[in-house]
Amino acid sequence: MRIFTLIFVALILLLPLVPALSDEARGEVTYVTDGDTITVEGVGVVRLADVNSPELTAPGGPEAKEYTRSWLLGRQVFIDLDNYTGLDRYGRNVGLVFLANVDGTVGENFNCMLVAAGHATVDDVKNNEFESAQCEMSSEPAIFVGSAKSNKYHYPECCWAKKISPKNEVWFLSSMDAKSKGYVPCAVCHPP
Ligand SMILES: [Zn+2]
Numbered sequence: 001m002r003i004f005t006l007i008f009v010a011l012i013l014l015l016p017l018v019p020a021l022s023d024e025a026r027g028e029v030t031y032v033t034d035g036d037t038i039t040v041e042g043v044g045v046v047r048l049a050d051v052n053s054p055e056l057t058a059p060g061g062p063e064a065k066e067y068t069r070s071w072l073l074g075r076q077v078f079i080d081l082d083n084y085t086g087l088d089r090y091g092r093n094v095g096l097v098f099l100a101n102v103d104g105t106v107g108e109n110f111n112c113m114l115v116a117a118g119h120a121t122v123d124d125v126k127n128n129e130f131e132s133a134q135c136e137m138s139s140e141p142a143i144f145v146g147s148a149k150s151n152k153y154h155y156p157e158c159c160w161a162k163k164i165s166p167k168n169e170v171w172f173l174s175s176m177d178a179k180s181k182g183y184v185p186c187a188v189c190h191p192p
Contacts, residue, residue, distance in 0.1 A: 025079045026100070029072040035064025035119050037092065038072055040079065045092040048111045049082055049130045051120040064119035067166035071110065076100040078107075084129040094128055118145070118156070118171050144172040144191050146183045153178040158189035 031039035035053025053064035099107035146153040154161035172178035
């Protein structure tokens, strides 16, 4: 009887040392550092794998941060952590971040959303377990932007484009792409 108690206690003590079997973590996003770096409760700092957002001091950096903040701050996310390299050289976790659906299932790949929205580029770092952030998308950059709440499309530099909430941004690969989705050129910035 006593030996079983000892084994039981030993197992309980050793439990935290056993690495997680699942590569998935889940938690609430408590802080957004920039477009591609977030802090997740119970996990720590997570650098989105294989994507690069501009630094905060570079053009597009604050917009990328705002996009990530508007989508993730205070929300539950799932993370596929990179078990291949573990922490990166800055001591951050590296991983794919997924939105959590309302029913609690794993939702959209946020790494890919960030790229599709024009707030990051794909950077297929070879020293991790992921392939190009596992996004299925065109390698062509999106060049025009519209809002989910209107039917105008703009050059990203347009003053009206800058008023679009990052959450409502819709990006197009060409004017044909925009027009085929029912959007018309903005009368201020005159995209083709
Ligand atoms: Zn415009």
